[in-house]
Amino acid sequence: MRKHKVKENRGGTLSLIDALTNVELQRECSACRSLKLAEDFQKFTSGHLRAQCRGCYTKIQREVNQKYRLNRKIKNFNDRAIEKELEGDFTIEDYNELISFANGKCMLSGDVLTPETMQLDHVVALSKLVVGSTASNVWLVHKRVNEKKWIHSLIDYLTSEHGASVVDKKRLTQSINYLAGKAGVTFEEYIDLLVESEKIALVGKTFFNK
Ligand SMILES: [Zn+2]
Structure with a gap:
């Protein structure tokens, strides 16, 4: 023995x-x-x-890789704003909170989000040069919404044919409420900020002829 x-x-x-x-x-x-x-x-x-054990080690490696990729994605997201001299202070905690708020659904259309279709997006685009990568200006949207939206401003998109057919008003209202909370303003004030941002961007574009 x-x-x-x-x-x-x-x-x-x-x-x-x-x-x-x-x-x-x-x-x-x-x-x-x-x-x-x-x-x-x-x-x-x-x-x-x-x-x-092999099983646990593979799982740990996968988690480490995912965390690393997410960190890099968020850093990129902030850097793109900082390059334009806008604020870039979006954090992993902001991201996790956003994920839990979105609960697997597009914050504009309510479409189900998968890792392939989910996109981290600026409410007011960086190209407007008004707001950067900060918790009150970041949401999660479906790829098909994002692909159409980027050519419009948000306000134009909402009134466009595609936008009107895709946007879920109740969902959008919840999302704006969430973002307004992040900005520390009311729902109405947030909408005003959106409209103002676009006006400012438009004035800026005409004035500087950009
Ligand atoms: Zn194990």
């Missing part, structure tokens, strides 16, 4: 060792805490097993 001994690893997990050969037979994963066979762990050339 084979004799086993138990070894405590750094990090407090346990391994089952063959007493005769000193080979690690089973190991407790530091992430899921299950006792698994040695083959369920990646083996380093030194002979040591990774602290997390």
